[in-house]
Amino acid sequence: MNAATPSRPRTRRKQARPGELLDAALALFVEKGFAATRVEEVAARAGVSKGTLFLYFPSKEALFKAVVRENAGRHLADALREVAEFTGSSAELLRKFLRRWWTQYGGTPAAGLTKLMVSEAANFPDLAQYYQNEVVGPSHELLRRVVQRGIDRGEFRPVPVARLVHLVVAPLLQMVTWQHALGHCCPHIQENEPMALIELHADLLIRGLQPDPTP
Amino acid sequence: MNAATPSRPRTRRKQARPGELLDAALALFVEKGFAATRVEEVAARAGVSKGTLFLYFPSKEALFKAVVRENAGRHLADALREVAEFTGSSAELLRKFLRRWWTQYGGTPAAGLTKLMVSEAANFPDLAQYYQNEVVGPSHELLRRVVQRGIDRGEFRPVPVARLVHLVVAPLLQMVTWQHALGHCCPHIQENEPMALIELHADLLIRGLQPDPTP
Amino acid sequence: MNAATPSRPRTRRKQARPGELLDAALALFVEKGFAATRVEEVAARAGVSKGTLFLYFPSKEALFKAVVRENAGRHLADALREVAEFTGSSAELLRKFLRRWWTQYGGTPAAGLTKLMVSEAANFPDLAQYYQNEVVGPSHELLRRVVQRGIDRGEFRPVPVARLVHLVVAPLLQMVTWQHALGHCCPHIQENEPMALIELHADLLIRGLQPDPTP
Amino acid sequence: MNAATPSRPRTRRKQARPGELLDAALALFVEKGFAATRVEEVAARAGVSKGTLFLYFPSKEALFKAVVRENAGRHLADALREVAEFTGSSAELLRKFLRRWWTQYGGTPAAGLTKLMVSEAANFPDLAQYYQNEVVGPSHELLRRVVQRGIDRGEFRPVPVARLVHLVVAPLLQMVTWQHALGHCCPHIQENEPMALIELHADLLIRGLQPDPTP
DNA sequence: TATGAATGAGACTTCATTCAT
DNA sequence: TATGAATGAAGTCTCATTCAT
Numbered sequence: 001m002n003a004a005t006p007s008r009p010r011t012r013r014k015q016a017r018p019g020e021l022l023d024a025a026l027a028l029f030v031e032k033g034f035a036a037t038r039v040e041e042v043a044a045r046a047g048v049s050k051g052t053l054f055l056y057f058p059s060k061e062a063l064f065k066a067v068v069r070e071n072a073g074r075h076l077a078d079a080l081r082e083v084a085e086f087t088g089s090s091a092e093l094l095r096k097f098l099r100r101w102w103t104q105y106g107g108t109p110a111a112g113l114t115k116l117m118v119s120e121a122a123n124f125p126d127l128a129q130y131y132q133n134e135v136v137g138p139s140h141e142l143l144r145r146v147v148q149r150g151i152d153r154g155e156f157r158p159v160p161v162a163r164l165v166h167l168v169v170a171p172l173l174q175m176v177t178w179q180h181a182l183g184h185c186c187p188h189i190q191e192n193e194p195m196a197l198i199e200l201h202a203d204l205l206i207r208g209l210q211p212d213p214t215p
Numbered sequence: 216m217n218a219a220t221p222s223r224p225r226t227r228r229k230q231a232r233p234g235e236l237l238d239a240a241l242a243l244f245v246e247k248g249f250a251a252t253r254v255e256e257v258a259a260r261a262g263v264s265k266g267t268l269f270l271y272f273p274s275k276e277a278l279f280k281a282v283v284r285e286n287a288g289r290h291l292a293d294a295l296r297e298v299a300e301f302t303g304s305s306a307e308l309l310r311k312f313l314r315r316w317w318t319q320y321g322g323t324p325a326a327g328l329t330k331l332m333v334s335e336a337a338n339f340p341d342l343a344q345y346y347q348n349e350v351v352g353p354s355h356e357l358l359r360r361v362v363q364r365g366i367d368r369g370e371f372r373p374v375p376v377a378r379l380v381h382l383v384v385a386p387l388l389q390m391v392t393w394q395h396a397l398g399h400c401c402p403h404i405q406e407n408e409p410m411a412l413i414e415l416h417a418d419l420l421i422r423g424l425q426p427d428p429t430p
Numbered sequence: 431m432n433a434a435t436p437s438r439p440r441t442r443r444k445q446a447r448p449g450e451l452l453d454a455a456l457a458l459f460v461e462k463g464f465a466a467t468r469v470e471e472v473a474a475r476a477g478v479s480k481g482t483l484f485l486y487f488p489s490k491e492a493l494f495k496a497v498v499r500e501n502a503g504r505h506l507a508d509a510l511r512e513v514a515e516f517t518g519s520s521a522e523l524l525r526k527f528l529r530r531w532w533t534q535y536g537g538t539p540a541a542g543l544t545k546l547m548v549s550e551a552a553n554f555p556d557l558a559q560y561y562q563n564e565v566v567g568p569s570h571e572l573l574r575r576v577v578q579r580g581i582d583r584g585e586f587r588p589v590p591v592a593r594l595v596h597l598v599v600a601p602l603l604q605m606v607t608w609q610h611a612l613g614h615c616c617p618h619i620q621e622n623e624p625m626a627l628i629e630l631h632a633d634l635l636i637r638g639l640q641p642d643p644t645p
Numbered sequence: 646m647n648a649a650t651p652s653r654p655r656t657r658r659k660q661a662r663p664g665e666l667l668d669a670a671l672a673l674f675v676e677k678g679f680a681a682t683r684v685e686e687v688a689a690r691a692g693v694s695k696g697t698l699f700l701y702f703p704s705k706e707a708l709f710k711a712v713v714r715e716n717a718g719r720h721l722a723d724a725l726r727e728v729a730e731f732t733g734s735s736a737e738l739l740r741k742f743l744r745r746w747w748t749q750y751g752g753t754p755a756a757g758l759t760k761l762m763v764s765e766a767a768n769f770p771d772l773a774q775y776y777q778n779e780v781v782g783p784s785h786e787l788l789r790r791v792v793q794r795g796i797d798r799g800e801f802r803p804v805p806v807a808r809l810v811h812l813v814v815a816p817l818l819q820m821v822t823w824q825h826a827l828g829h830c831c832p833h834i835q836e837n838e839p840m841a842l843i844e845l846h847a848d849l850l851i852r853g854l855q856p857d858p859t860p
Numbered sequence: 861t862a863t864g865a866a867t868g869a870g871a872c873t874t875c876a877t878t879c880a881t
Numbered sequence: 882t883a884t885g886a887a888t889g890a891a892g893t894c895t896c897a898t899t900c901a902t
Contacts, residue, residue, distance in 0.1 A: 017865090032338055051867055051895080054893090054895080055866075118397075119396070122246050129401065164415065167419060171381065204419070204420070207423040208418070265877090266884050267883055443886080469871085470872095479889065481888055488873095551827045562831045593845050597845065599819075601816075603819055605815075607822065610767075611764070612766045630805065637852060683895090683897085684898085694863050695898090700862075
């Protein structure tokens, strides 16, 4: 059989290590915060020893930055394309955006990044800026386009778009933030199944954006 | 003589120590997190020495718990009473609730507690439970009553009340959370003046809760 | 009795600590080298704990630099003055210089610095430069003046002065260097009592510098 | 055919490994000291990997000892023979000894050993003893014979021979020690060309050893 | 033989906590 | 009470050494 040369395990590990370490680090940094997480824990969760971590990342801080840069904005490109290609009503576009936000980001481990930035932004100002530039800025821009499209097409009533965007994202971010923050000790907090909450949010938003009936 | 009236500064000073320490600790824990805050910084900000802090709080962890217990739910009693006494329309009640949330809590230093719980809940499960019992639970209960009142009176369309409450509070919590987290490095994040955002939120909510016109 | 206020011991220690640590560090760095000396050893020799050392010096490297700067060139000022004030023959001046070099420097703990610079100069180039500027340069300059004085006054035959100075200092430096390096294991190396060696060195030098008899 | 003559590079390569490692180790130990030199650096300088070094030397310490034993006293045998065979004047013998010391030892990489022993003797007492027995002892013995020959033949005045020997070697050792220690940062330290210094040293010594003119 | 990924003991450094003053 | 010098447990990081390939 072809049990041969499956790219020798030692080498395969070498390739896989950074990713495994980043995954472990993301989970622990999200759960306990940067300062309260010991590098040895990260290494152990990735199945290696303390020293091995330092073969791949020169310091704990470098590991943290890699975690952020690795996970920030990874899912944004797809969203941009999908929105650009959408042809239906703006209400449906908005609903679609909210749904896919959960399946593509909110429900994935990467969503921990949201809580992580809340917790650590003040201690890593350059990362906060990076996050702002790479994630927050583009996301808001995208949503502004969605809402503006609805207004332009007469599907939504006129509203201050930039401000509205905050109201659109708030429940999404709040959901993942609290899930990662209080999910462990107070599990009931989000037995409120996320998708149901998102559907309700979409309903409310769309109703709230209906143009006033012209008499 | 007037040697009495100015309430002897020295004595008052002593009485005030724990409070000053709690204020300093709140600010620093919110800004940098529990682990990254040094007790010496807290003491310095309160204008005392490191040793003095330990005269009032037996440990850093005890200080942290005191900060949380001191600030959690302090403004809730008033809100409960006001809502109970309110006699106008439910839309107005909801709007009033949102406005007073900002003036009584969101705009005060105590609002840092929201960010603090997000950051540290996982490391202090008993505090998270306390916060859940004393703050989250009662707040949601209060809001459920407000919404249910509207539904009962035919002012709001029927919605899943518990779920809706999450959508009501999300923008509020998100606002203070991000303000404390990213406010320093990305100030524009909340140049979106809070009250304007809250008014928009109230508008959207109330419109979104309008009963369907019965034909 | 006046057993009172003798500048409270705690305070006195505070003042004395840096000096005690520097002495301990000098001895250990000289004996084992910078890298092989553990800060805990230095602290222990100074009678304090590891942590205390870091109250006075921010890092091991800073401690090392302080050791060098504290001990470098401290005894040079006196020598400069004495030489300037000397009025006898140049042979006696040279002899006096060599003798006092031992009593003022070579026989003191500070002489360990000579071996320390030999061992660590390559690892601390800025310190080596400092040592060169503050110690080596001025010492050679001083000796050049001594020898030149002898030549100018016809007491010494003409020689390349700068080069000669190396021959004057070599036995002195070699003596302390080997004493600190091999003294422990091979004590016989310098049972050759230093002063006797210095006297012989002076004799040989002075004889070697006699002007040729003019026929 | 000539497939044989070029002494198969691969095999020779293998044979040469330990020697290349010893050369690399000597250079690095001299430059940075034992503790501050990383075995990986030694391996890299010798053109092999870290693991390979451990095929030839069981530990870093063993490598160090091999470096010392390999370089200590290698050039002594020749000197012994030359001195024994010499038939000219003792002044010329002394001068010849000093000159050949530089060409055979002081000017070669092996001279780094002198600085190495100064730096590390205290950490490796058995090596210090070995060095004492194999290098210092025999060298001094050899020089004592040279000087004693001069005294016996009436060419030198009587002096304490053992003590004088220290004065003979001091400038030589000092020269190589400082060259290896401070040569990098303060290059001017030995722009004083070594041979010129040695000639001056020989002159001074021989003059200093002239017998007093018998009146 | 040769490699270099992995290990873990050990070093430097920080900081919550203690305690003599 | 208040101080701040001192402590030492605990964390980050280094590097000699091992071992699967």
